Amino acid sequence: MVSDEVPVRPPVDVVRPVAAPDVPGEHHWPSGPTRYEIKADGWRAVGAVLEEHRTVLLSRQGTNLAPHFPEILDALRHCPVGTVLDGELCAVVEGGRMDFDALASRRGRDRRSWPPVVFVVFDLLAxxxxxxxxxPxxxxxxxxxxxxxxxxxxLQPVLATTSRAxxxxxxxxxxxxxxxxxVAKGLGTPYIPGRAGWVKIRHTLTVDAPIVAIAGPAARPTHVTVRLADGTEAETNQLATAQRPAVGRAVAGALGTPLPGGRRRVNAEVIAEVAVGTTRHRTLRFVRLREDLLPFYDR
Incomplete structure (x- = not known):
């Protein structure tokens, strides 16, 4: 049953802040002061309460995350019908630290291995x-x-301040x-995907790039080749031992014919986060597999 109580129905096109080299000033936006939020290291998600208090939790690509985050669904049921929240799913490990890689265990069926999670909420869309x-x-x-x-x-509000210091x-x-x-935002700005002008400032400047080929054993690749935004393809540094099985699982069943140099083409959308060097001889460092951008099935 569709009703006027739910004016915004996921999936929702979310705002994606653009990378900036410096933290903007407190009066950067003419429409109002700047709000500074911590950038939690997790999976972007939209949670919503539909008619009859049915709850949904979707990734930014629209993938259904609900079966793997039941405690977030339960918490959402305390919100009014029509609520739509934008936020970040974060795994909380020993010492209260947020661990991006720990979220991957939520793909497994064994709930005993699931880390505690919080949904860090930073916007109310409806x-x-x-x-x-x-x-505003x-x-x-x-x-x-x-x-x-x-x-x-x-469900926790993001830590934020209007003080640049x-x-x-x-x-x-x-x-x-x-x-x-x-993440820096103008307090007078609306929520317009691609147009809000919000910015993110990160400790390490990285980009997301599709993996187009692997080198080494299929189950434990030693190197990956990615396609950068300018269309060029480049091989990363050697993957760490702990990174190799995850990449192998992500490309399983999607390897094409052999390529020169002992590589294999990857025929699936698998995204890596890489750090791009700025020296004359451009280097690529594999940071991690973007597990949150993979189809959500058991691994």
């Missing part, structure tokens, strides 16, 4: 009968604060806790 995306961020945040259930809950202190101090940088 509530009962109202699409809030055209409204400040208004959406005020309504989000009134909507989130009280603790203890896995405080944000810079977090940028350095929270790195060991799994915070990979900052």
């Amino acid at each position: 509530t009962t009968g109202q699409d809030l995306r055209p409204r 961020l400040q208004e959406r945040l005020e309504r989000l604060g009134a909507l989130l259930p009280p603790p203890p809950t896995p 405080e944000a810079l202190a977090w940028y350095e101090a929270l790195r060991p806790n799994g915070v990979e940088g900052l």
Whole structure:
């Protein structure tokens, strides 16, 4: 049953902040002050409450994450019908640190290996009968604060400030806790994918690139070749021992005919995060497999 109570129905095209080299000033946006949020290292997701309090949790590609994050679904049921939240799923490991790689275990059937998770919420896109995306961020945040259930809950507001000095202190101090940088937003800006102008500042400048070939054993590749944004293909450094099985599982069943140099073509959409060197002889360092951008099936 479709009703006017749910004006925004996932999947939703989310805002994707663009990389910036520096943290913008407190009055960078003419429409209002700057809000600085920590950039949690997790999987982007949209959670929503549909008619009859049916809950959904989707990746930014629209993949259904609900079976693998049941505690987030349970927490969402405390929100009003029509609620749509934008946030980041984060695994919390020993010492309260957020661990991106630990989220991959949520693909497995054995729940005993699943790490605790939280849904770090940073925006409210809709509530009962109202699409809030055209409204200023400040208004959406005020309504989000009134909507989130009280603790203890896995739905947690993102740590944020309007002080650039405080944000810079977090940028350095929270790195060991799994915070990979900052996101800066204008408090007067609407939620318009691709047009909000929000920026992200990360400790390591990386890009996402599709893996087009592997080298080495199929189950434990030693190197990967990726296609960069300019269309060129380049091989990364040697993968760490711990990285090889995950890449092997991701490309299983998708390897094509052999290529020169002992490589094999990958005929599937598998994304790697790589750091691109800036020297005259461009180098690529494999950072990690983007597990959150893979089809969500048991591995």
